[in-house]
Amino acid sequence: MITQKEIAERLGVSRTTVARAINGSSLIKEETKRKILELVKETNYEKNYIGSSLGSKKSKKVCALVVESKNQFYTQEIKRGIEESVKEFRAYNYNVEIITTDINDPQSQLEELKKVVKRKDLDGIIITPLDNEKVYKVIKGYLDKIKIISLGIGLHENIPHVGPDHIKQGKIAAGIMANLLRSGEKLLVIDNGDDKVSSKLYLQGFLDRIKETDIEIVGPVEGHGIETSIELITDTCEKDDIKGIYINRYAHDILAKLPKTVLQDKKVVTNGIGRIIKSLIKKHIITATVMEEICSEGYSAGKKMFEILCKEKNFNNLWDISKSRIIFYENLED
Structure with a gap:
């Protein structure tokens, strides 16, 4: 009987890609999935979970504490990714319960976490920690019986982690801006504070990189929210010859509400993705965005x-840094 490994070798794809196709995952291209499933049919491949020692083991229960952000796209995509993993490994009695808490309410997450760690049947926790020190203090006494993985924000150097390098993403955005503006041209930078996940780090990386150029930086100016930022940008652009704009937080809401006359002939680069950002790229208001593979x-x-x-696997590298993507109009996907 042909194996998934042999199918992967024949088609020049990974074993994981084959497994995703067989399990109906949406995380691979339709063309790739079609080729795999055609070969599966031709070779009469059959899943054989009965013969797997994993299949006979008792169920593993995991709780994922996902933050609910203003950008619903982020929350939905994180949840979709977790659900895809559950779908792929469902035959092994692997289950994940997803609990969402407000990104602006770290205390609410802590209270939820305190309830979760006391569950007697819990095997693991996936969490985006909004307050590292307090979250670690809660879980520290349970590390011998509950496996922990942080998502998006690193919790502790000894705890497995999956997430992006937000500082690097800010630097990439600045690198793009540096190629859009000429020497001496003015760039307005708006700082709308820390969202506990990425915005502070985006800004840090952006400023570190853009300061290496001859572009004249106006700011960073504190935006104090969406409406105030709109007024601030409008007034600044009327008084000064601003050629570029970077906003580290609420960029999609601010740019969508700014008058077209203000944004005319301005180069705009941002971080992140979502329905509004996609729309602004299509309208050529945003030139590019740098995003993570959420x-x-x-x-x-x-x-x-x-x-x-389920496999009792030990990882030499505890931290997995996800790849960044640069999105222009030309490679924008619906």
């Missing part, structure tokens, strides 16, 4: 937890 991060965290619990 769904893949959720999937990777779910898969990593599965391998720890």
Whole structure:
């Protein structure tokens, strides 16, 4: 009987890609999935979970504490990625319960975490920690019986982690901006504070890189939210010859509401993705955005937890840094 490994070798894809196709995952291209499933049919491949020692083991229960952000796309994609991992490994009695808490309410997450760690049947926790020190203090006494993976924000150097390098993503955005503006041209930088996950780090990376150029930086100016930022940008652009704009937080809401006359002939680069950002790229208001592979991060965290619990796998490299993507109009996907 042909194996998934042999199918992968014939088609020049990974074993994971074959498994995803067989399990109906949406994380691979349709053309790739079609080729795999055609070969599966031709070779009469059959799943054989009965013969697997994993299949006979008792169920593994995991709780994922996912943050609910203003950008619903982020939350939905993280959840979708985790759910894809559950779908792929469902035959091994692997289950994940997803609990969402407000990104602006770290205390609510802590209270939920305190309830979760006391569950007697719990095997693992995936969490985006909003307050590292307090979260670690809660879980520290349970590390001998509950496996922990942090997602998006690193919790502790000794705890497995999946997430992006937000500082690097900010630097990439600045590198793009540096190629859009000429020497001496003015760039307005708006700082709308820390969202506990990425915005502070985006700004840090952006400023570190853009300061290496001859571009004249106006700011960073504190935006104090969406409406105030709109007024601030409008007034600044009227008084000064601003050629570029970078906003580290609420960029999609601010740019969508700014008058077209203000944004005319301005180069705009941002971080992140979502429905509004996609729309602004299509309208050529945003030139480019640098984003993380959000769904893949959720999937990777779910898969990593599965391998720890069900395969008892030890990882030499505890931290998995996800890849960044640069999105222009030309490679924008619906």
